[in-house]
Amino acid sequence: MELPTYLPTMTSNRVQLQQVFTNLISNALKYHDRPEQGVVRIGCREDRQQYTFSIADNGPGIDPEYHERIFVIFQTLVERDTLESTGVGLAIVKKIVERQGGTIHVESSEGQGATFIFTWPKERAMHAERRITAAQSAPKTV
Known part of the structure; x- marks a missing residue:
């Protein structure tokens, strides 16, 4: 795993952002054709x-023909018996990202690995931060 030198400190829905990263990273590992x-x-x-x-891997890649299909619920590109997969992971990721006001897409071709790129708007994070600050600075009644 290679991490960038910079990762932001942000106010956001931690559980949802964690779910997005967890799904994308676990998929990169699970679907790799040469795990070692x-x-x-x-x-x-x-x-x-x-x-x-961005979450990029050096795995088998995804044919551009399937780039939209992989985000549809219950769709997998391998037989469900081959790997433990329900086919809901990327659909959930897409739903979470879009609910936050972001976008997600994949850049890949067969044999060239895959890069999943998603945006996470600051606006919602700033509104949440303002609400927290306002709540903390509000006068308290006893």
Whole structure:
């Protein structure tokens, strides 16, 4: 696993963001065709509106024909008997990211690994931070 030198400190829904990362990282490991040579790289860019995270692997890749299909519930590209998979992971990831106001997509081709890129808007995080600050500074009645 390779982590970037910079990862932001942010206020957000920790459980949902953790679920997104957990699903994407576990998929990169689970679907690797050469697990002993597997590499997963996490990246992050930040601009004024959002964070852009990437999870890249050096696995078998995904044919562009299937890039949209993998985000549909109960869809897998391997037989369910081959690996333990319900086919809901990426659908859940997509739903969480979009509910936060972000986007997700995959960049990949067969034999070239896959990179999942998702955005996580700062706006919702800033609103949550303002609510916490306001609650902490509000006068307390006894």
